[in-house]
Amino acid sequence: MSQPTALSPRRQQTRQRLLDGALTVFAREGFGRSTVEQVCAQAGFTRGAFYSNFTSLDELFLAIWEQKSEAMRGALAAALEADLPPVKDLREAVEHVLALVPVDDEWFRVTAEFTAHALRTPALRRVVAAREEGIEAALMPLITALLARVGLRVTDPDALGPALVAAHDGTSVQCLVAPDDKAVRRRRTDLFVLIVTSLTEPVSNHPATKEHP
Template identity: 40%
Template sequence: MPKGVTKRRPRTRAALLAAALETFAQYGFHAATIEQICERAGFTRGAFYSNFSSKDELFLALFDQHSERILERITDRIASTPGGDLTLPGLVEILAEIEPAERDWYLVTTEFTLHAIRDPQAGWVLAQHDARLRAALARGLTEQLERAGRTLTVDAEELARLLIAIREGGLAQSYVEPTALPPGQLERRFLAPLLAAFSTPGPTLS
């Protein structure tokens, strides 16, 4: 492959991903067309199919990108904790942060999840991506709780499932009733006692 094409490929892929997120959020995953995505990104169908085989594969690339960005943001926020002194309330505040742009992602991922529930093959593939995110969250949660002086007493991946359920369920209610329940409010109110209940005081990581 020529060097110019090789260098352009990551930029083309990034533009298609950004256009897909906007298009899916505007029209819905099923209603959005590959042509609309390509038009928004400024590329041809050929450019699309040189990067993705289908809308499903495009969504899963968006899923992985979003997961990596969220985990990276959490890691960066923890790393910037003054003096490295992470507390349980401080960890909860980081986990409770919801960016304004999260609403678009919530619309897209909710519709794809419904698609995956109806389509066993799509469900199986989504479950693999979910599992990788959950495992990364479980590892990070275990490590950061230990930094905060706590040791988990429950399975970390099951706890990760619960935290994801709280986040997704809370966002569903927040986007319907934003005044009554601002995004992140449930986490700020209940995560600290929940994490304390499922952990015990333990040695702090140096």
């Protein structure tokens, strides 16, 4: 099988401007109402530039999604490689990780609409499901390792990933609807702590569990 051809710096720049422009248009207009022409106008390119990089708005969105997911994986990987800040309990560890996955108003609006679009398109729905499984598979080793740093072992990896994703998606809505309500943010953290507690167990003889049983 031949390897993908590397993009030239100019082509990479064009592609990135289209991705950035599309995200702005999708958030402003709504995915279902956005057009190739609007994306091109926002990015400062012609339709020819668009179609030399993407076959459709669906493909463009999936490229944005992959880039966002890669950034999240990178942030978690960097946190794993660095020394975690001192934490006195699981709650502080959860707050540290949640800070790496912020609630993004613009991105949430775009993904919510695209998900509804994908649910009406069987082939696209399968692509989305496969990509979500791939992202979860990539993130779980990082999450497991981060929890191990605070003395916790995951007891059910198959359940923890979907539970954390569901909690993130659900509480994101609440945080965006009431952005200034500190109680909403507090309950968001409470839920993540509860999920992690129910699907992990302390590691014997780990310094964190010795100091903070």
